[in-house]
Amino acid sequence: MNNEHLNKVLVENYSKLEKQEAKKLYQFIVQSKSKGVSQQAADELMQKYGITNTQTNALLKNLMARQFIQMVSNQQKKMYYMTELAPKALNLPPWFTNGHFDDQYATNLMNLVKQTIQVARQVVVNLDYITNVVRNNPQLTSKLNEDDVKTLVNALVADGSVIEFESLQHNCKCYLVPQQQGVFGPYFQGGYYKTVPCGKCQLIGLCESGSGIESKTCVYIQQWLKGE
Template identity: 25%
Template sequence: MRKPVGSSKDMIDAERIVFNLIHSKQNMGIWVADIKRETTLPESMIKKSIKNLQTRGEIKEVVNIKNKSRKHYMAASFEPADEVTGGNWYSEGKLDKEYIYELRQACLRYISRSSVASRNGISEFIIKGGCFPGATTAEVDQILENLVLDDEIIEEKSTGYGDYENFPVGRVCYRCKSKGEVGAMASIPCGVCPRINLCSPDDFISPKNCELYQKWLNF
């Protein structure tokens, strides 16, 4: 990592001030107007310093997804934070619709192939699969939330039986929605049961002695 002071012997005082300020912001960078506000340097000197620092590769201009029109600078030794670039959702400051589409399809394929899948299983498949380098659990969670909202998958809590036997009772799981199928909360009583966390196959509260669950099975 480049040191904030003395990184270039021929750096004039103004350039050193500007560089140290930019460097102090680390991977968040700084808007040029804030450089003017946080220093007492004349605007012309700031502009010249920035130009010289860029020419020498000391700093770089980055796109801040929240304010694309603003000149935003960062020390060359840092990579922009996701808050600045938008993370994997964005490429060169633009929403990466292809990446989002491919990630959605990958999640759908995994859930369809698995019949029922857990959040952890889906995340592990996406992140460790190698097709989406840099993907995060938070991104997978956002995709799953959108797929539920788009009515393409159903979110349910495991009952510990049937397709859910490999998942602890109460674990949030996902499955693809069949044609003509009603929503998750209406399709199984466990999804809205206030005692689901106390339910287990061999306990006092279990699907075996649940009147609502038996009625649902016999529907």
């Protein structure tokens, strides 16, 4: 891939990032070229800007979900690369053609995932459910595995099109489409969950088990479950 094309991709992706910290991290990874950036190097860079390791991890997940970067595990060491410069041995998801990101196909797949979440009724809408429904869709032209579906779901969560929350009743992560776009799914009939705290939480992107910001210790969710 020539430098002209790389610069074009960089400028286009860079313009789509709203947060300055995300721009700094993405630029750092791009500048590493084929050498890649380790988790430690990413953490150390962002610490200079007052960003915690947990926040850096969330930024990396966001960039990966949007397919701006790729992560490769090498001897238990995580390395991050600009997608276009990732090692050729990397197994790219089905929405890549000849090593290039197919934006239209990826968009179609994300719409399929979002629709699957939106129309689900009286079921536990977790990753297993979404994967089973999407993989059995007769219109699907490529084979998706669970990791592929998870990447698509993460992209929707990062974009704010889908909300991820920890279901205390089912002990798993579940998903829903925000109320303004129509809420369906497990126990969401009648708009009962339209006041779910996660939908308004500014830390939703950092909320995950073991991160220090998680639903089981969230005061707002506990109050909400008690009807307060």
